[in-house]
Amino acid sequence: MEDLTPDLGDDRTLLLVDDDEPFLRRLARAMEKRGFDVETAETVAAGKAISTARPTAYAVIDLRLGDGNGLDVVETLRAKRPDSRIVVLTGYGAIATAVAAVKIGATDYLSKPADANDIMNALLAKGDALPPPPENPMSADRVRWEHIQRVYELCDRNVSETARRLNMHRRTLQRILAKRSPR
Incomplete structure (x- = not known):
C-alpha cells in the first residue's frame, strides 16, 4: 500500500x-x-x-x-x-x-x-506555483451535464424553468435529463 x-x-x-x-x-x-x-x-x-x-x-x-x-x-x-x-x-x-x-x-x-x-x-502548492493539472479531468460533456443537473436541482426539478434559464428547448432538456451521465 x-x-x-x-x-x-x-x-x-x-x-x-x-x-x-x-x-x-x-x-x-x-x-x-x-x-x-x-x-x-x-x-x-x-x-x-x-x-x-x-x-x-x-x-x-x-x-x-x-x-x-x-x-x-x-x-x-x-x-x-x-x-x-x-x-x-x-x-x-x-x-x-x-x-x-x-x-x-x-x-x-x-x-x-x-x-x-x-x-x-x-x-x-508552494508559493505562487500552480498545482499540477488533474490526472483525470472531467470531459467537456460531463462538465455540461453537471451544470445542467445543478441548474435543474436549483429550479426544484422543474424542466420548463430549467430550460428557460439555460436558454434551451424544453424537449432537448428532457432528452438530456433522460440519458445517463457522460464519463
Missing part, C-alpha cells in the same frame, strides 16, 4: 466546511488518510466558530452553504490565522467568485467534483 502522507509540517490541522454531508464525510476520511487532523462543519456559523476558537493551518471551504456564503468563513479564518492555506470549493464555478475568493485570502479555487488528490495538491 502506498504512503499517502505528504510533508504537512508540524501543524496538520484541517477545517472542512461543506453542507453536502456524504461528500464531507468521504473527504474527511480521505484527508485523514493523508495525515491531516480534520475538523468538519456543515454551516457558515459552525465554520466561523471553529475558525475563531481553533484556527487551522489548512481549510477547504464550500462556497455556497445552506446558511450563507463560505467566503465569510474564509475571512474569519484569514483574520485569525493569516498563514493558513485555504481552498474554496464550489459547484458553481464562475470567474467573479474565483476572483472574490482569492482577493479575500483563498489560496486556490477548485470546481466540484474535485477529488482528494486535487485538493491536497492545491493545499500544499
Whole structure:
C-alpha cells in the first residue's frame, strides 16, 4: 500500500466546511488518510466558530452553504490565522467568485467534483506555483451535464424553468435529463 502522507509540517490541522454531508464525510476520511487532523462543519456559523476558537493551518471551504456564503468563513479564518492555506470549493464555478475568493485570502479555487488528490495538491502548492493539472479531468460533456443537473436541482426539478434559464428547448432538456451521465 502506498504512503499517502505528504510533508504537512508540524501543524496538520484541517477545517472542512461543506453542507453536502456524504461528500464531507468521504473527504474527511480521505484527508485523514493523508495525515491531516480534520475538523468538519456543515454551516457558515459552525465554520466561523471553529475558525475563531481553533484556527487551522489548512481549510477547504464550500462556497455556497445552506446558511450563507463560505467566503465569510474564509475571512474569519484569514483574520485569525493569516498563514493558513485555504481552498474554496464550489459547484458553481464562475470567474467573479474565483476572483472574490482569492482577493479575500483563498489560496486556490477548485470546481466540484474535485477529488482528494486535487485538493491536497492545491493545499500544499508552494508559493505562487500552480498545482499540477488533474490526472483525470472531467470531459467537456460531463462538465455540461453537471451544470445542467445543478441548474435543474436549483429550479426544484422543474424542466420548463430549467430550460428557460439555460436558454434551451424544453424537449432537448428532457432528452438530456433522460440519458445517463457522460464519463
